[in-house]
Amino acid sequence: MIPFEQLLVQAINGIVTGMILALVASGLTLIFGIMDVVNFAHGDLFMLGAYVGTTVFVTTGNFWLALLGACVTMAALGAALQITTLRPLLGRDPLTTILATFGISLVLQNYALWQYGPVPRKIMEPLTGHFQLFHIEYPWYRLLIAMLSAVIIGGLWLFMKYGTYGIWIRATTQDRLMASAMGIPVPRVHTGVFAIGAAMAAASGVLFAPLVGVNHAMGFDFTLRAFVVVVVGGMGNLGGSILASIFLSLLEAFASLWVSPAQAVIVSFIVLILTLLFRPTGLFVPTPK
Amino acid sequence: MLSLQDVHTYYGKSHVLHGVSLEVGPGEVVGLLGRNGVGKSTTLKTVMGLVRAADGRVVFDGRDLTGLAPHHVARLGIAWVPEDRRIFRLLTVMENLRTGLDRQGVTEPRRRELLDKVYASFPVLRERRHQAGGTLSGGEQQMLAIARAMTLEPKIILLDEPTEGLMPRMVAQIREIIDVLRRDGLAILLVEQNVPLTLEVCARVYIMEKGQVRYRGPAGELRANETIIHQYLGVSA
Ligand SMILES: Nc1ncnc2c1ncn2[C@@H]1O[C@H](COP(=O)(O)OP(=O)(O)OP(=O)(O)O)[C@@H](O)[C@H]1O
Ligand SMILES: [Mg+2]
Numbered sequence: 333m334i335p336f337e338q339l340l341v342q343a344i345n346g347i348v349t350g351m352i353l354a355l356v357a358s359g360l361t362l363i364f365g366i367m368d369v370v371n372f373a374h375g376d377l378f379m380l381g382a383y384v385g386t387t388v389f390v391t392t393g394n395f396w397l398a399l400l401g402a403c404v405t406m407a408a409l410g411a412a413l414q415i416t417t418l419r420p421l422l423g424r425d426p427l428t429t430i431l432a433t434f435g436i437s438l439v440l441q442n443y444a445l446w447q448y449g450p451v452p453r454k455i456m457e458p459l460t461g462h463f464q465l466f467h468i469e470y471p472w473y474r475l476l477i478a479m480l481s482a483v484i485i486g487g488l489w490l491f492m493k494y495g496t497y498g499i500w501i502r503a504t505t506q507d508r509l510m511a512s513a514m515g516i517p518v519p520r521v522h523t524g525v526f527a528i529g530a531a532m533a534a535a536s537g538v539l540f541a542p543l544v545g546v547n548h549a550m551g552f553d554f555t556l557r558a559f560v561v562v563v564v565g566g567m568g569n570l571g572g573s574i575l576a577s578i579f580l581s582l583l584e585a586f587a588s589l590w591v592s593p594a595q596a597v598i599v600s601f602i603v604l605i606l607t608l609l610f611r612p613t614g615l616f617v618p619t620p621k
Numbered sequence: 622m623l624s625l626q627d628v629h630t631y632y633g634k635s636h637v638l639h640g641v642s643l644e645v646g647p648g649e650v651v652g653l654l655g656r657n658g659v660g661k662s663t664t665l666k667t668v669m670g671l672v673r674a675a676d677g678r679v680v681f682d683g684r685d686l687t688g689l690a691p692h693h694v695a696r697l698g699i700a701w702v703p704e705d706r707r708i709f710r711l712l713t714v715m716e717n718l719r720t721g722l723d724r725q726g727v728t729e730p731r732r733r734e735l736l737d738k739v740y741a742s743f744p745v746l747r748e749r750r751h752q753a754g755g756t757l758s759g760g761e762q763q764m765l766a767i768a769r770a771m772t773l774e775p776k777i778i779l780l781d782e783p784t785e786g787l788m789p790r791m792v793a794q795i796r797e798i799i800d801v802l803r804r805d806g807l808a809i810l811l812v813e814q815n816v817p818l819t820l821e822v823c824a825r826v827y828i829m830e831k832g833q834v835r836y837r838g839p840a841g842e843l844r845a846n847e848t849i850i851h852q853y854l855g856v857s858a
Contacts, residue, residue, distance in 0.1 A: 496723040503709045503720050510707040513669050514720040515695035515773060 334589055337466035346585030348474045350578035351481035355536040356554050357561040357573040359529035365505040365568030366525045369426045372433040374533055375551025376440035381406045381534025382546040383444055386453040395458035402534040410530025414523045444548040457542035477539050501525055560600050564607045566614020575616050622647045623777055628677035630667045637663050639832040650809045652819040655829035661812045662704055665779040669701045670694045700770035704781040706762045710755030714746050717754050717765055721772030739768045760791035777808040784815050820844050828853045
């Protein structure tokens, strides 16, 4: 029998990782919804965002400035990338767009390696204390990450629900041609979504950096998990992705009570396969007939 | 005001419009008739810039629209009500209307005025304003599609088969709306299968066949001439 404290600790761990995963996945799912293709460069935007964060952190010593600077820089870079490489492909075979994002991914990764070198960098957390959770010392910073992620996701939610731009994004996601016939500047909406997605990836990169350190391959693990989450939550479904992030992270956290964390990942893939088999439109949306 | 001059349109390799020419004057209600598949909807889509004219010109208020993106065309004052309605199904009725209302240069009082006007024409939309567009009935979706076009304050509305598949009561209501729009000074290019309705509400009528305009004339002339109607449309009015 597993003691109750351990269950609680794992539940908190699961929610914390789930929230940051949700941050990565909501950018990815937003971009998927509007472009109909997976953005293979998403993990690299996450990684590069973390690097930009380290640069700002080294010069200013301020974590919050690093977070803000990374978001703004990556939003601008995301917009520039979208305008130069993806906008011209709008309306073409999705495969060309997939390849283009793959190309962006390679360029960003090699740029990071060339610019920052192979030695991992670190950002210091803005909050260093611990609190006592039963027998272990639990870092406050982990709770802060979860809360900040929730705030950012909540902000995105309100923006998508009530903002004019949010309505433009949802309309364009549903029917690109009709949206343009209503005077919605569809190319600009695409660019905006890519910029928002990049900024959210950057935010998660910076938030996560103090826990793991920043290196040019750090995006890989998270993107893989974000892809799983986006599929399980229903491609392009924002709410579904958020729920799936938390659900899968909790599942992995509990699974790691019995097996090693590396093996616990398998649980997510089992859920992924089951979802694809039985609920291809997502775990939380009823499959249309 | 709107004029198409020898417009050719392709879908991939298939040549659909073989030189369409027609005009709609300010405040004029003009009908565009023709059998299935002759290119009526394609004509409207070409005006909107949703499909590109390979040859010929589309001119609106002295401006060449050819090659312009649809959102620019819409902002110049041309609204499109597609034949399959194309409601944003996951957006509420209100959000559907906001896609047209939330534009630059619309002040808050003007916005409210426009919304009141739309709700006055379609009271059922006010009742259902928080309901998802996809849950509306066919007739209500048609009303929402027209209402959504009205929020753009267009100079002309391209109406594609607004009465298709509707019950007689709904058809009568759509007819009334067309009259209201006309009284407001809007021009309408009306694509229809319902010949009697078209002849009643339109001053002039074009008939298309195989991607070209084959007949043009005042509605009165067509009303008096069963043979033309029969020849091009295979129906009697
Ligand atoms: N997206 C498309 N791709 C290829 N061909 C198309 C496309 N849309 C329409 N067509 C073809 O172009 C021709 C004209 O179509 P269009 O929809 O303009 O006809 P229509 O006059 O509106 O007919 P209906 O009365 O049935 O609505 C048809 O032969 C149709 O099959
Ligand atoms: Mg048609």
